[in-house]
Amino acid sequence: MTRNFRSPAAIAMGAVLLSGTALASWSNGAGAEPRPTLGLYGTTGLVDMPSALSQPDGELTFTSSYFAGINRNTLSFQILPRVQGSFRYSGYHEFNYAGFEDYYDRSFDLSFQFFDESRYLPAMKIGLQDFVGTGISSGEYIVATKHLGPKIAVTAGLGWGRLGSEGDIGSPFGARPARDFGRGGKPNTGEWFKGPAAPFAGLSYKPSEALTLLAEYSSDAYRLETNGRSASRLFAHESPFNFGVDYAVNDTLTVGGYYLYGSEIGLRFSLALNPARPAVRGSVAAAPGALAERPDPARDPDAYFTAWAARPGVLKTLRRDAHAQLLAEGIEVTALSITEGRAELRFRNLRYDAEAQAIGRAARVLSRVMPPSVETFVLVPTVFDIGASAVTLRRSDLERLVEAPDAEAQLFAVAGLGAAGPRPGPADRPEGAFPKLTYSIGPFVRSSFFDPSSPVRAAFGLSLGASYTPRPGLVFSGAVEKKLLGNLDEGRPSNSVLPHVRTDVVRYEREGDPALRNLFGAYYFRPSDDLYGRVTAGYLERMFGGVSGELLYKPVSSPLGLGLELNYAAKRDFDGGFGFQDYDVLTGHVSAYYDFDNGFHGQLDVGRYLAGDVGATLSLDREFRNGWSVGAFATLTDVSAEEFGEGSFDKGIRISIPLSYFTGTPTRGSIGRTIRPITRDGGARLSVPGRLYEGIRDYHEGELADQWGRVWR
Known part of the structure; x- marks a missing residue:
């Protein structure tokens, strides 16, 4: 009976490879579907079979799926635009396998998209499923996916291991050795792409941005889960065809429902996060205080007098004012050394996850507190009360660049970055800094x-x-x-x-x-x-x-x-x-x-x-x-x-x-x-x-x- 299904798979494979010629007017299907569907294994795929598409770069997904007593929980990460890695924890309820009534298994997957979809050719990917572990879900595959338009994509591939157990076409690379996983946790390299190979294929159709309809021919016969010899029979494998619906509730949550192997109903829930897609767009933090600009020295040279540095109590007042304003910005002063032309601030960043943001805000505060003659700001962030580095900024550069269209790049080009000097003495510390x-x-x-x-x-x-x-x-x-x-x-x-x-x-x-x-x-x-x-x-x-x-x-x-x-x-x-x-x-x-x-x-x-x-x-x-x-x-x-x-x-x-x-x-x-x-x-x-x-x-x-x-x- 399985041989009767080889023909549809072969036809689908041919359709993938030839569709570019027939539909040359439509290209770059990956752009039409920036977030491909995830399958029951929690990796990029259709229903139970993989596809050759990739998630957006940096995508982190957690998927939980269930059918026939099999629960898969998968953490997947798009490591690079072409590389996806996954860790999976699967539970088999009342399976009675390997001495456990409920059997649990850990596995790792890795896939590499070695060919991008183009106008004429499909995307192509090679993958390893459960390549580190006991090997209960172990399989390898080569798969291709081609869009036939902005809404339809066809997928076909060849699988080995458990992905080569339904309708196999022989063993092109030799026999698959008997599994010997020992203590587990080691790559089962001796099995890769060995043993019977079988074709699989599928279609996806997007009638709307949120909804995707799926159909596939699966090359996984689920022999261990259905034969009842070494374990309990979990379900009856009546057909290799699977059908599904994927619905994107929002940017984070997608759900899927499936009719599987002619006898089972399956469900899937996936949560997706991406560094480029934060939950809150932009920043809701308070805007930084203004950068205080000094008067033109040619018009007001008296503003730049330096005698202030010798006046009693001036340095103490400047430290107190700087400490109060910086603390309001989430920056704690550990020391502030001041001369007529230079201020060196040592500080703890208590608030900002972007370290450069703390440096920028500290510089703005110094511009409002320091007398005009202070031209050089040396900003020393401290970690464990030791100087991590010293960022030197000219005050005139800050004033010149604050409104420039590429102010960040220009400021970085003129900033000095070097090692912090020795720890200052008690005289430069604000009151109450220690103990x-x-x-x-x-x-x-x-x-x-x-x-x-x-x-x-x-x-x-x-x-x-x-x-x-x-x-300190x-x-x-x-x-x-x-x-x-x-x-x-x-x-x-x-x-x-x-x-x-x-x-x-x-x-x-x-x-x-x-x-x-x-x-x-x-x-x-x-x-x-x-x-x-x-x-x-x-x-x-x-x-x-x-x-x-x-x-x-x-x-x-x-x-x-x-x-x-x-x-x-x-x-x-x-x-x-x-x-x-x-x-x-x-x-x-x-x-x-x-x-x-x-x-x-x-x-x-x-x-x-x-x-x-x-x-x-x-x-x-x-x-x-x-x-x-x-x-x-x-x-x-x-x-x-x-x-x-x-x-x-x-x-x-x-x-x-x-x-x-x-x-x-x-x-x-x-x-x-x-x-x-x-x-x-x-x-x-x-x-x-x-x-x-x-x-x-x-x-x-x-x-x-x-x-x-x-x-x-």
């Missing part, structure tokens, strides 16, 4: 995912924290927590053969309530212009205390940074108090950081981890100018896959989105999450508060250049 005591109280949320017995666990409670800074660079900080509700303490006990440096989290949750989250002292310093240092000691995190030292070499104008961190760590008692267990370790890393100047940032850490294993972590993040960041990491150490346990090695993805994206109001806050398929003890790193690099680099050349467009806002 400083702050405190906070607020909710906390901790979560755990992917436990087969309960895929989502969480704990909610209150955290009380305080910080005391007696002098020295800080004492701590926090206590009280859980109010949650089930994190009900997870599985650790079965790790390695030292339990991370897998005892259930015991910490069960026995540590309330708990001292951390209590430490830290000192930050600068040994030289391009070198930054930190020493931290105390209860560093919920599971470990100890001593940590760090040196960071990072020239202001260099994309490269180098770091060295050494730690002595001891495992804390489960009750979250002051005691320690009988486990300690020397750990540390040599790190290299690199800004690729194209929105990507890489990091390589080589060293010894908490369980005593030695290896390296490679991270790659795509960072957007508005503060979005999406990345992935992987750690390989001398721990074998068998010793590591499920997952074989540590890996994951991480996402950070600034709160200003949702509110339009400047804020330093963000929401983010690191997602690991599973947390084990191998490749675990000590969590130290206040590591240097991420804070320092915000005010270096690469980051400031990206943010400079907001310097006048």
Whole structure:
């Protein structure tokens, strides 16, 4: 029976390749459908089959779909205009597979659009489905999509693995080896494009901007889910044809409904976010104060007299006035040095997620406060009370360019950017700057995912924290927590053969309530212009205390940074108090950081981890100018896959989105999450508060250049 369906698939494939000639008057179908539909797998596709189209660059989508007891939850990211990556967590209800009544599976997908749609030729894509994991959904494909007009698109492709199980045409690249996933988590490269291959095809029609109608011929026979041999039979596969409706409720939410395989009804919900499509267009922040222009020196030379600098109390008054106006702008003065022609402001940016915006507002305030003879403004943003960089602006340049059509670019061209000088003395600090005591109280949320017995666990409670800074660079900080509700303490006990440096989290949750989250002292310093240092000691995190030292070499104008961190760590008692267990370790890393100047940032850490294993972590993040960041990491150490346990090695993805994206109001806050398929003890790193690099680099050349467009806002 399956052979009877090969002909429609072959005809559809031919239609894709030949449609450009027949409809040459219509081109660039990708432009007509900037946001293609997502399928049940949460990746760009029709119903259950992929298409060759791409989501808008930077699109981040979360999809939840359900049919026949199969629930797929997928996080997809359009990494590049041609590259999409996905992480999926699937649940099979009452499946009775691999010893579990309800079976849960983690998987990764990757696809590459290697050919854009043109006037005559289709878009073409190659993809890997579930290429890291147990392989229950594993498949590979090559697919083409061509628009036959602004509303109709035809798709056809060839699939392998489970995408080659319905109506196959043979095995063009040899037999597919038997699956041996071991501990899981490793790429199943030996299977790629091996075994039977089968064609699939489909059509999409858009009667309106919001509505898309879908039909497809699926090459997935769902043998495991329908044969009832190694698992329970979830549904009856009566037909390879699927039909669906996709409806875009708004820019964020789309929903889909489907009739599947001649016997099932399916549903899909997708949420989409994009750095280029913020929830609030523009900024709702208060406009900056005016830039005060000085009188013409030729007409009013007396305005530029310098004797004011010697008058008693003048410098104190200027510091007080600047401090008050800057604090109203969300900028805290830590020091202000003033001479007849120069003002050097050291400040903390408390409000602006665009660092250049803080610099621009600080410059405007100085223009209103400083006497006309002060021509040079040196703006030194501080992180951990050490100068991150020094931005030098001529006041005359600010006055000349404030109304220029390309004021941002011109100002950046004449601005000086270099290393900050030494920390100023007490005389230049505003009254009450030090010592400083702050405190906070607020909710906390901790979560755990992917436990087969309960895929989502969480704990909610209150955290009380305080910080005391007696002098610049020295800080004492701590926090206590009280859980109010949650089930994190009900997870599985650790079965790790390695030292339990991370897998005892259930015991910490069960026995540590309330708990001292951390209590430490830290000192930050600068040994030289391009070198930054930190020493931290105390209860560093919920599971470990100890001593940590760090040196960071990072020239202001260099994309490269180098770091060295050494730690002595001891495992804390489960009750979250002051005691320690009988486990300690020397750990540390040599790190290299690199800004690729194209929105990507890489990091390589080589060293010894908490369980005593030695290896390296490679991270790659795509960072957007508005503060979005999406990345992935992987750690390989001398721990074998068998010793590591499920997952074989540590890996994951991480996402950070600034709160200003949702509110339009400047804020330093963000929401983010690191997602690991599973947390084990191998490749675990000590969590130290206040590591240097991420804070320092915000005010270096690469980051400031990206943010400079907001310097006048």
